[in-house]
Amino acid sequence: xxxxxxxxxxxxxxxxxxxxxxxxxxxxxxxxxxxxxxxxxxxxxxxxxxxxxxxxxxxxxxxxxxxxxxxxxxxxxxxxxxxxxxxxxxxxxxxxxxxxxxxxxxxxxxxxxxxxxxxxxxxxxxxxxxxxxxxxxxxxxxxxxxxxxxxxxxxxxxxxxxxxxxxxxxxxxxxxxxxxxxxxxxxxxxxxxxxxxxxxxxxxxxxxxxxxxxxxxxxxxxxxxxxxxxxxxxxxxxxxxxxxxxxxxxxxxxxxxxxxxxxxxxxxxxxxxxxxxxxxxxxxxxxxxxxxxxxxxxxxxxxxxxxxxxxxxxxxxxxxxxxxxxxxxxxxxxxxxxxxxxxxxxxxxxxxxxxxxxxxxxxxxxxxxxxxxxxxxxxxxxxxxxxxxxxxxxxxxxxxxxxxxxxxxxxxxxxxxxxxxxxxxxxxxxxxxxxxxxxxxxxxxxxxxxxxxxxxxxxxxxxxxxxxxxxxxxxxxxxxxxxxxxxxxxxxxxxxxxxxxxxxxxxxxxxxxxxxxxxxxxxxxxxxxxxxxxxxxxxxxxxxxxxxxxxxxxxxxxxxxxxxxxxxxxxxxxxxxxxxxxxxxxxxxxxxxxxxxxxxxxxxxxxxxxxxxxxxxxxxxxxxxxxxxxxxxxxxxxxxxxxxxxxxxxxxxxxxxxxxxxxxxxxxxxx
Ligand code: GCV
Numbered sequence: 001x002x003x004x005x006x007x008x009x010x011x012x013x014x015x016x017x018x019x020x021x022x023x024x025x026x027x028x029x030x031x032x033x034x035x036x037x038x039x040x041x042x043x044x045x046x047x048x049x050x051x052x053x054x055x056x057x058x059x060x061x062x063x064x065x066x067x068x069x070x071x072x073x074x075x076x077x078x079x080x081x082x083x084x085x086x087x088x089x090x091x092x093x094x095x096x097x098x099x100x101x102x103x104x105x106x107x108x109x110x111x112x113x114x115x116x117x118x119x120x121x122x123x124x125x126x127x128x129x130x131x132x133x134x135x136x137x138x139x140x141x142x143x144x145x146x147x148x149x150x151x152x153x154x155x156x157x158x159x160x161x162x163x164x165x166x167x168x169x170x171x172x173x174x175x176x177x178x179x180x181x182x183x184x185x186x187x188x189x190x191x192x193x194x195x196x197x198x199x200x201x202x203x204x205x206x207x208x209x210x211x212x213x214x215x216x217x218x219x220x221x222x223x224x225x226x227x228x229x230x231x232x233x234x235x236x237x238x239x240x241x242x243x244x245x246x247x248x249x250x251x252x253x254x255x256x257x258x259x260x261x262x263x264x265x266x267x268x269x270x271x272x273x274x275x276x277x278x279x280x281x282x283x284x285x286x287x288x289x290x291x292x293x294x295x296x297x298x299x300x301x302x303x304x305x306x307x308x309x310x311x312x313x314x315x316x317x318x319x320x321x322x323x324x325x326x327x328x329x330x331x332x333x334x335x336x337x338x339x340x341x342x343x344x345x346x347x348x349x350x351x352x353x354x355x356x357x358x359x360x361x362x363x364x365x366x367x368x369x370x371x372x373x374x375x376x377x378x379x380x381x382x383x384x385x386x387x388x389x390x391x392x393x394x395x396x397x398x399x400x401x402x403x404x405x406x407x408x409x410x411x412x413x414x415x416x417x418x419x420x421x422x423x424x425x426x427x428x429x430x431x432x433x434x435x436x437x438x439x440x441x442x443x444x445x446x447x448x449x450x451x452x453x454x455x456x457x458x459x460x461x462x463x464x465x466x467x468x469x470x471x472x473x474x475x476x477x478x479x480x481x482x483x484x485x486x487x488x489x490x491x492x493x494x495x496x497x498x499x500x501x502x503x504x505x506x507x508x509x510x511x512x513x514x515x516x517x518x519x520x521x522x523x524x525x526x527x528x529x530x531x532x533x534x535x536x537x538x539x540x541x542x543x544x545x546x547x548x549x550x551x552x553x554x555x556x557x558x559x560x561x562x563x564x565x566x567x568x569x570x571x572x573x574x575x576x577x578x579x580x581x582x583x584x585x586x587x588x589x590x591x592x593x594x595x596x597x598x599x600x601x602x603x604x605x606x607x608x609x610x611x612x613x614x615x616x617x618x619x620x621x622x623x624x625x626x627x628x629x630x631x632x633x634x635x636x637x638x639x640x641x642x643x644x645x646x647x648x649x650x651x652x653x654x655x656x657x658x659x660x661x662x663x664x665x666x667x668x669x670x671x
Contacts, residue, residue: 017125042110066079067079071099089136092132160441162175169212185457186461210262308348312345342373348431361514362401364581368561382437389503399474402458406462410564423466516529
């Protein structure tokens, strides 16, 4: 039966270089690899990849091999050397003329090395070329699915869930492929269900559904991935029949203890729980006058004996703000809820912090929590799903945004970038890393927009090695997914690398965010959130726009360490792309470019539309060089992007013209 889903970057069309064909006929693997589930996966992947790329089914020989064997022998060597001088999960890959040697001290490293070799081959290199030592930088490299058990996906833009259909867990060949694809870019933890645990999802931790989770967990374990579950803090009430989920109530604790023991009897390798508490209607410790540390620690104590962890989200805010209130600031919420608890969380608790203080807008400052929680395990949460960045209809390559976040200097205890904090480099902790709200669904191409898969791929690659540039990652993805045509690569690379700026140009100016259609979060609605209770305001009037978050305003700037606090505090030193996030600015004030604010808004919006037209024209030049299905998909998405870009441009520009009365200097049509 024909496969109904694409193979993403593991497509391996026949493109093996001639010199490789002669070499990759044998795989020599350490004897100790035999029977090891990860090593077996490494061999299976190499065998399948080589065969698909045009080689013959390679012979697999388990024998005594060492790093030096490759000097004289021929073929691929998988060397498991417990004393190798390589970090955990890492590998060394060397081409030595007639061989490629992968050395690791654990079999997960061998698996990553095998995928790396396949990547190089698929990109058109010879097996003798690669020479690299890679140790994953982020200890935890996680994906968060917001999949519901009825099959829907919260903020999903690529079809329905492939984990859940009609309130049942689905495990099939597609699940297996998904696991392979994610492991190939280094993912080592997957939360399969939505952080908003509703309906049937409450029952995931019951004896009825746990056996299937065990099957899924086993499949993931074969590829070095641990299964995690989102659980409802109110589970003792919802499924336990108790009256309270108070984290200090012995009855609730007792219920959780036997529940967690039961879960681990079925799924001994479960990674642990992801929890959204006291936010957006979810139950949490506040209901009992307890704090987040008390809530998280109660579960952590019970999970510890099973090797499990608690990942506790910091996306906590009061969603009931009065828009007239100019002192309360949602941006300050996470810091206010959590910094006072620094040092109080157990060792097996990680706090998961969204990249910005608001909610995955196209431009936000970096959350000040990364510079403030020095005695707590932290994890960075980014969104690969394009909730506010175009729903995988508009092209928006997000790796540059993630890199900005990782590179941000927090000045915690002197100096520490976000990368250093969440990789554990700064404080020497291992329970930390990155999590991404993923963008996959059961669409044939997995991600709605074919090119949105570059974000899925890139996220994993970045977790493995944040020093990779956005360009390198994009090139890798293009070569493996689409092919080696230089012109195709040039055009798509250019589209990807410009796409975030283009999206920003025609949407929300200078960090203000939130001009999206309420609820759906697609397309423009300048005032959609302005008089609502979500704490998301632009405060535009006839004179100017922006939120004063300085010490004279909401005081948000004070949550940063110096010199960041001062940098944001002053209009002159505030990075211009974030100007309206931090300052209220008059339309007539000049920006660094010499343009007035209002003219900047007009110009960037008109420009954004032109840039989408340029992308369409560029795509047309390569349309017949990419697979037909991909061309149809991307062409259709680009047309829809142009439509919505025009809507954005005309609505935003007309809004500002009407409210300010200031005409466009270039006399373009405003409505
Ligand atoms: C899963 C935003 C989204 C919600 C999401 C929430 C969260 O508010 O719009 O859909 O809920 O973030 O991250 O928990």
